[in-house]
Amino acid sequence: MSDPRIDLLLAMADDELVIGHRHSQWTGVAPHLEEDLAFSSIAQDEVGHAVVWYGLASELTGKDPDALGLGRQPDQYRNAILVERPNRDWGYTVARHYLYDTADDVRLVALADSAWRPVADATGALRREERYHLLHARTWLDRLAHGPVDARRKLGEGLVAAFGEALGLFEPLPAEGDLVADGVLPVPHAELLQRWLDMIAADFDALGLERVLEEGATMADPEFVPTSSGEMEAPATLSGPHVERRDRGWVPVGEFTGRGGRHGQHSEDFAEVWQDMTGTYRAHPGATW
Amino acid sequence: MERWEVLGRRTGEDPWTAVGAVHAPDADMALLLAKESFFRHGEGVDFAVVRLADIHRFPTPDMLSPATDKSYKLQKGYTGMGDKRRRAAARAEAAGAVVDRTRPEDLRVHNTAHRGRGPQS
Numbered sequence: 001m002s003d004p005r006i007d008l009l010l011a012m013a014d015d016e017l018v019i020g021h022r023h024s025q026w027t028g029v030a031p032h033l034e035e036d037l038a039f040s041s042i043a044q045d046e047v048g049h050a051v052v053w054y055g056l057a058s059e060l061t062g063k064d065p066d067a068l069g070l071g072r073q074p075d076q077y078r079n080a081i082l083v084e085r086p087n088r089d090w091g092y093t094v095a096r097h098y099l100y101d102t103a104d105d106v107r108l109v110a111l112a113d114s115a116w117r118p119v120a121d122a123t124g125a126l127r128r129e130e131r132y133h134l135l136h137a138r139t140w141l142d143r144l145a146h147g148p149v150d151a152r153r154k155l156g157e158g159l160v161a162a163f164g165e166a167l168g169l170f171e172p173l174p175a176e177g178d179l180v181a182d183g184v185l186p187v188p189h190a191e192l193l194q195r196w197l198d199m200i201a202a203d204f205d206a207l208g209l210e211r212v213l214e215e216g217a218t219m220a221d222p223e224f225v226p227t228s229s230g231e232m233e234a235p236a237t238l239s240g241p242h243v244e245r246r247d248r249g250w251v252p253v254g255e256f257t258g259r260g261g262r263h264g265q266h267s268e269d270f271a272e273v274w275q276d277m278t279g280t281y282r283a284h285p286g287a288t289w
Numbered sequence: 290m291e292r293w294e295v296l297g298r299r300t301g302e303d304p305w306t307a308v309g310a311v312h313a314p315d316a317d318m319a320l321l322l323a324k325e326s327f328f329r330h331g332e333g334v335d336f337a338v339v340r341l342a343d344i345h346r347f348p349t350p351d352m353l354s355p356a357t358d359k360s361y362k363l364q365k366g367y368t369g370m371g372d373k374r375r376r377a378a379a380r381a382e383a384a385g386a387v388v389d390r391t392r393p394e395d396l397r398v399h400n401t402a403h404r405g406r407g408p409q410s
Contacts (some may be wrong), residue, residue: 048357125356288367 001065003060005116005184007078010068011204011262012107013053014079017069018270019100020046025087029268036214038136041242049227052122054109059118070281074274080261082165084270091154094144098137099166105130106196107169115183138203145207153276159212168258170188186242193252195232201250213250214242292341293319294327297333305337313338 011238023043051194061068085094107129142158144155144218170193178184187195204210243250260266290312296305308327319338328336347353359386360366 044359044362045356048359052357128351128354129356131349135349135352227318 004173004178006057006060007173007175007181007262008185009057009060009080012078013050013069014077015104016046016050016053017101017277018077018079018273019050019083019096020044020050021273022083022087023097026093029142031090031219042097042133044134045133049129051125052126054237056118056122061115066281070278074266074270075264077266077270078205078262078264079266080165080169080171081258081267081270084163084261084262084266084273085162085165086269086272088161089154089158091144091151091156092158094140095155096166097133098141098160098170099162101130101133102199102203103166103169103196105134106192110186110187110192110195113185113186119184119241120176141172142207145209151155156209156212159209160215163212165258168250168261170196171259171262173262192254195259197252199251212234213245233263290314293323293338294341294344295319295336297327297334297336301334303383308332308336309386310341311338311367317341 020043023039023046024034026039027043028036030039033109049067050069057063058065059066064071082096085122105127108123108130108205111119112123112127125272144151146152146274170189172189173179173185176185176188180188201210201213236274243251291314293311293313293316294398295311296384297308298305309323311319311322311326313322316338323336323338362365
């Protein structure tokens with residue numbers, strides 16, 4: 001039985017490493033030079049954060065941080081599916097950047113109270129950079145949301161496309177119960193998800209983007225199919241996640257889409273990013289730089 | 290009295306740089322005071338003033354200090370690379386590889402055709 005803390009560290013480290021790698025794919029081709037630099041720099045921050053988490057995982061596993069980051073097989077990575085998706089266009093990039101960094105912020109704030117001191121201690125420095133990532137993401141979200149029409153439309157499409165999979169960032173870890181009981185994860189992912197929904201719903205309300213949550217929810221609604229008995233049944237592959245508006249705001253209901261990452265199940269897009277990310281390391285085993 | 294930041298350019302090609310500040314009630318007086326304070330000795334060919342209140346400051350300067358080791362962004366993060374390359378070359382040679390050059394050929398195109406030529410007539 002492996003230490004459940006490794007699952008927590010790898011989930012966070014792999015999220016950071018893979019989103020960092022996706023961000024770095026704007027290097028040289030972003031819409032303008034300053035954003036080219038910004039995404040490249042944020043990419044380096046995220047990979048730096050991954051190194052912090054791999055470093056802690058290294059102490060638990062006895063494996064070299066580089067080997068953890070670059071030396072595993074695809075099904076051993078624990079990142080959420082959201083972060084492995086290609087950048088698509090600027091609207092999707094900003095949407096995912098915003099959804100990911102708000103989620104990361106919620107996670108880091110909670111982990112500041114972790115009973116496992118090394119994790120709690122690491123959150124302070126990381127949040128300093130994450131606050132800048134949030135500032136960057138929110139500035140762009142706000143800018144695109146205020147038009148022109150084309151920008152607002154593309155942002156909306158990006159948010160709708162990314163939203164369902166963003167819920168997968170809060171997929172419970174394999175031994176979530178143990179982590180919560182030990183105080184390593186002071187807040188279970190279900191509660192983190194609710195905190196995150198409250199946070200983004202407030203931003204969306206302010207920008208008139210509530211439709212993202214409605215459409216994100218509609219898109220995630222299962223298609224019902226008639227069964228042999230005549231009853232309507234939702235196919236398992238299309239079930240949930242969704243969110244519904246209740247009295248107190250948006251709440252998650254049902255299953256997660258975008259789930260699987262925390263168990264090593266990835267989308268078809270992961271193979272490409274994994275090849276790209278780990279190719280040099282695997283081609284030159286043991287090389288020093 | 291308001292504070293005005295003074296910007297100057299040493300030559301026509303140089304960018305604007307902050308050279309100091311003056312206190313003055315309006316732009317005209319700020320320009321006058323700035324000339325006498327900062328540009329009496331031929332320090333520049335051009336200068337300007339801007340109200341400090343009109344300058345947008347970054348609200349959270351603590352974001353400027355990196356959270357993790359970013360020495361790889363600086364030249365000093367790569368000291369000893371020449372030695373490392375020579376050691377690697379020596380190891381390769383000891384292992385029987387023939388090292389005829391340790392760095393790739395310089396394939397850059399150096400365009401010097403425009404130099405030393407007057408305007409075309």
